[in-house]
Amino acid sequence: MTADARADEENNMLEIKGLKVKLEDEDKQILKGVDLTVGAGKVHAIMGPNGSGKSTLSYVLSGRDGYEVTEGSATLGGEDLLELEAEERAALGLFLAFQYPVEIPGVGNMTFLRTAVNAQRKARGEEEMSAADFLKVIRAKAKTLKIDADMLKRPVNVGFSGGEKKRNEILQMAMLEPKMCILDETDSGLDVDAMKLVSEGVNALRDAGRGFLVITHYQRLLDHIKPDVVHIMADGRIVKTGGPELALEVENNGYADILAEMA
Amino acid sequence: MGFLQQKQEATAALLDGISVPAGAVWITAIRDAAMARVIENGLPHRRDEYWKYTRPDTLTAQDVIPAAPFEHGEAPMFDDIDRLKVVFVDGIFDADQSDDLEGEGLTIECLSDIVNKDIHWAKELYGQLEANGQTPVQRPLAALNTALAEDGIIIRVTGQVSRPISFFYKHEDENSDAILHHVIKLEEGASLTLLENGPAAARFNKVLEVYVADKAAFNHVRAQGRDHERRAATHIFGRLGTESSFKSFTLTVNGVLTRNECVLELTGDDAIAHVAGACVGDGDFHHDDTVFVTHDAVACESRQVFKKVLRNGATGVFQGKILVKPGAQKTDGYQISQSLLLDEDSQFLAKPELEIYADDVACSHGSTSGAIDEDGLFYLRARGVPKDIATDLMTLAFLAEAVEEIENEALADCILTRLEGWLERRRG
Numbered sequence: 001m002t003a004d005a006r007a008d009e010e011n012n013m014l015e016i017k018g019l020k021v022k023l024e025d026e027d028k029q030i031l032k033g034v035d036l037t038v039g040a041g042k043v044h045a046i047m048g049p050n051g052s053g054k055s056t057l058s059y060v061l062s063g064r065d066g067y068e069v070t071e072g073s074a075t076l077g078g079e080d081l082l083e084l085e086a087e088e089r090a091a092l093g094l095f096l097a098f099q100y101p102v103e104i105p106g107v108g109n110m111t112f113l114r115t116a117v118n119a120q121r122k123a124r125g126e127e128e129m130s131a132a133d134f135l136k137v138i139r140a141k142a143k144t145l146k147i148d149a150d151m152l153k154r155p156v157n158v159g160f161s162g163g164e165k166k167r168n169e170i171l172q173m174a175m176l177e178p179k180m181c182i183l184d185e186t187d188s189g190l191d192v193d194a195m196k197l198v199s200e201g202v203n204a205l206r207d208a209g210r211g212f213l214v215i216t217h218y219q220r221l222l223d224h225i226k227p228d229v230v231h232i233m234a235d236g237r238i239v240k241t242g243g244p245e246l247a248l249e250v251e252n253n254g255y256a257d258i259l260a261e262m263a
Numbered sequence: 264m265g266f267l268q269q270k271q272e273a274t275a276a277l278l279d280g281i282s283v284p285a286g287a288v289w290i291t292a293i294r295d296a297a298m299a300r301v302i303e304n305g306l307p308h309r310r311d312e313y314w315k316y317t318r319p320d321t322l323t324a325q326d327v328i329p330a331a332p333f334e335h336g337e338a339p340m341f342d343d344i345d346r347l348k349v350v351f352v353d354g355i356f357d358a359d360q361s362d363d364l365e366g367e368g369l370t371i372e373c374l375s376d377i378v379n380k381d382i383h384w385a386k387e388l389y390g391q392l393e394a395n396g397q398t399p400v401q402r403p404l405a406a407l408n409t410a411l412a413e414d415g416i417i418i419r420v421t422g423q424v425s426r427p428i429s430f431f432y433k434h435e436d437e438n439s440d441a442i443l444h445h446v447i448k449l450e451e452g453a454s455l456t457l458l459e460n461g462p463a464a465a466r467f468n469k470v471l472e473v474y475v476a477d478k479a480a481f482n483h484v485r486a487q488g489r490d491h492e493r494r495a496a497t498h499i500f501g502r503l504g505t506e507s508s509f510k511s512f513t514l515t516v517n518g519v520l521t522r523n524e525c526v527l528e529l530t531g532d533d534a535i536a537h538v539a540g541a542c543v544g545d546g547d548f549h550h551d552d553t554v555f556v557t558h559d560a561v562a563c564e565s566r567q568v569f570k571k572v573l574r575n576g577a578t579g580v581f582q583g584k585i586l587v588k589p590g591a592q593k594t595d596g597y598q599i600s601q602s603l604l605l606d607e608d609s610q611f612l613a614k615p616e617l618e619i620y621a622d623d624v625a626c627s628h629g630s631t632s633g634a635i636d637e638d639g640l641f642y643l644r645a646r647g648v649p650k651d652i653a654t655d656l657m658t659l660a661f662l663a664e665a666v667e668e669i670e671n672e673a674l675a676d677c678i679l680t681r682l683e684g685w686l687e688r689r690r691g
Contacts, residue, residue, distance in 0.1 A: 063641075063645070065637065085650070086645050089645075098642065104642070105663040106660045106662065107656050107659060112646075112656070116646035116647045116648050123647065
């Protein structure tokens with residue numbers, strides 16, 4: 001391992017230990033002790049039936065309100081994520097690709113992204129990106145994702161098709177260059193071509209330093225984004241971990257067998 | 264003693280010793296008739312149906328409550344727009360600060376000049392839409408304006424005027440009590456853009472009457488001044504001919520009391536009327552939009568889009584009505600009024616009304632009041648945008664539907680810049 005790789009390994013590792021989470025306003029436990037470590041450069045997939053807590057995990061990691069962590073920890077590169085505001089987690093290098101990207105009328109896509117990029121840079125004590133540099137970079141990245149100039153100018157996600165919204169998420173990921181990317185059901189609502197395009201966008205961002213946590217219901221996304229490790233989540237816990245073959249098993253037999261095995 | 268009689272007596276007492284200004288025979292007749300309307304109906308009272316949410320007493324009182332001009336002066340507005348500039352100081356036309364009153368495709372004059380002429384085209388129009396607009400809802404402050412206004416601008420547009428006319432209302436005297444009455448007549452096929460900005464006075468009563476003939480187009484963008492303590496009651500009266508269009512947008516930032524009434528009549532087929540407003544208010548800010556659109560022709564379209572951002576106990580009022588008269592088939596009427604309440608002390612009072620006497624129409628209205636969209640806020644923060652900036656972006660997003668009613672991009676940018684400035688100053 002090179003010195004750089006070792007540094008990435010330490011800086012970029014996502015470690016979740018015994019994470020228990022309940023809803024803030026309700027006495028409902030959703031995560032019941034999640035243990036998960038995603039190393040630098042690795043792609044981990046989480047599969048699981050509806051209501052198993054997959055999306056909650058992504059929200060809790062990225063700092064959404066409405067949840068209460070009752071036990072456990074989550075760190076990125078050794079920093080305690082749970083102590084930070086959502087925007088601080090983003091500046092630290094955590095990125096959540098939303099299952100349902102939010103429409104924000106009146107705010108241009110490009111303005112939004114430049115605000116985000118420069119807010120993160122500022123938070124890290126880095127120099128802000130000039131308008132000209134930003135334009136150059138975003139145009140190049142947009143092109144590979146087949147995002148045209150019009151989509152960059154339009155208000156964030158307003159009137160975008162399902163595929164456009166997801167491509168826009170990947171564009172944001174490409175511009176923000178996070179350490180750890182969480183993809184929450186990025187394949188939902190995508191046709192085959194759109195899924196391919198989105199997957200290519202994700203694959204282009206895979207490198208030795210960047211980790212991925214891919215949440216999905218279906219194996220088909222994992223045909224395009226090849227995972228190193230696959231986890232099965234059920235009832236707020238990770239119940240099984242394996243290699244890519246585990247995803248195929250789910251695809252062929254559903255979750256029932258695995259869950260029965262656990263019971 | 265009945266309510267009306269009480270009002271009449273109170274009004275007579277308030278107007279005791281006040282007489283209409285001197286002028287030619289025709290204007291005196293108009294002013295006398297307007298004054299008679301005021302005395303007959305009485306000035307607004309808070310027990311009046313349309314004054315339930317807004318207290319009229321400071322607008323009708325004899326004495327003006329002093330209002331300090333904005334300490335930093337009114338920020339320049341529309342400066343990058345090539346325009347014919349007309350300046351008023353505390354409600355009085357200022358020729359020195361104004362451009363020459365001339366332009367291609369139009370004639371433009373001061374009310375103070377035409378009132379002394381025995382013959383003028385405006386004699387058939389001045390105060391007519393205001394008088395007509397007194398039923399079914401009385402608007403006594405507008406009648407008072409017709410009776411007492413000595414200044415204003417009278418414009419007749421005969422062609423396509425590309426250069427907007429801009430009224431800039433300066434406020435210098437903290438006791439100023441200004442009354443202005445403008446009349447604009449667009450002849451067939453003519454078009455004009457009118458810009459207005461500035462606080463005008465400690466107390467401002469303004470009437471704008473707009474006659475839009477067949478196939479003519481009137482565009483209006485206004486930014487009411489930032490002076491915190493100013494009070495304003497404004498009325499726009501518009502009458503639209505066949506295939507004409509009328510589009511008006513108002514931005515209000517600050518001002519302790521603002522009542523903007525807009526009364527439009529679509530009298531020719533296929534006419535379009537859009538009236539929109541965005542306001543942002545903080546603290547003892549009270550903002551009232553009262554709109555009345557009458558469809559009296561076939562296949563006309565009207566839109567009312569009003570958005571209010573309220574914080575620290577500010578109050579927003581919306582009273583909007585669409586009246587579809589018998590025979591006004593194929594009417595397309597839309598009305599939305601929404602408020603974004605940034606805290607629990609602020610309030611939004613809305614009274615949307617539809618009254619429809621035709622059977623083949625599409626009319627919709629909606630009114631909502633809510634807090635900032637948490638999903639949007641989280642989305643922005645998850646991208647690294649700090650909470651205060653994310654809140655501002657969501658606020659702009661909330662106002663977008665109203666601001667997007669301004670078709671001209673450069674003008675929309677002027678409005679957005681002012682909104683961003685307001686938000687920025689409050690970020691601290």
